[in-house]
Amino acid sequence: MQATNKTRRKRPGTSRRGKRATVQIHHLRSPCPIANLLDVAGDKWSLLVVRDLLRGRSTFNQLLESPEKIPTNLLADRLKRLEKAGILMRTPYQKRPVRYSYTLTQKGKELQHVLDVVVRWSKKHIAGVQTFTDLNL
Amino acid sequence: MQATNKTRRKRPGTSRRGKRATVQIHHLRSPCPIANLLDVAGDKWSLLVVRDLLRGRSTFNQLLESPEKIPTNLLADRLKRLEKAGILMRTPYQKRPVRYSYTLTQKGKELQHVLDVVVRWSKKHIAGVQTFTDLNL
DNA sequence: CCTCGTGACTTGCATTTTGCAAGTTATCCG
């Protein structure tokens, strides 16, 4: 019924110290290539962002408009993570008002092959799917 | 926060096997085939389970042994979800002591094509990856 | 009989991540 042993865990709030500004070693769960992609894009949104960039979307608001309706805070977070992972780049395409555009790197563009196969699988095995017209994505 | 039945949660012997009597409408976020796979396997563990089943693992404990060390509660949950999604099947391969084995359906087996491309992408773009020997997974 | 071990899970609980709504900052437009 109970683990009773409450074994001291960190007191939240009191220790103003562990802000994890430490080593940047981004620790891989395993040497498996599948686990490696999942470490960086293993969530419900990242690959949709990649899909939209492949489809030619490039600004924050364009990315928000897709039918899945990603929340703004998650989009901001995913863009940061994917940039850090070298999958996309963020560049100001104009200043005065500064506006940013997001574009895939070569590494990111090659995820197209992954998405292609995913599309083929889903079309075969899931009812009611349909692709965005032009790019087959 | 585990909203369901906060107070009494302690009838072990007679309880139903964690059934979640929810509506069966499995709500898709969008008609996009990519979103559809993500709805069912868009997390850090599901595809690793599929990988291991493709590699011939089949029991609960075998699946626990992979290098990524999935927690037992998550493995139980993922097996349930993947079964519900028609990607794998759970069958007792012996009774007296009843033991279960998990195997991929045809739908699940065809995820191999997705994983193949993921492996190719990761080997090209992520340092330090290496595949499990025999099956290229 | 009693204990130990194994397989397949469940349960408790703290930490993290999500998702919604609203707020913010800067800049243009009329």
Added chain:
DNA sequence: CGGATAACTTGCAAAATGCAAGTCACGAGG
């Protein structure tokens, strides 16, 4: 000046994750 965009932040409740431990059958050994 009063909006309207663009690109984000922030607050916070709810859900998911992850660890450790507990449970429920058997089955073998003493």
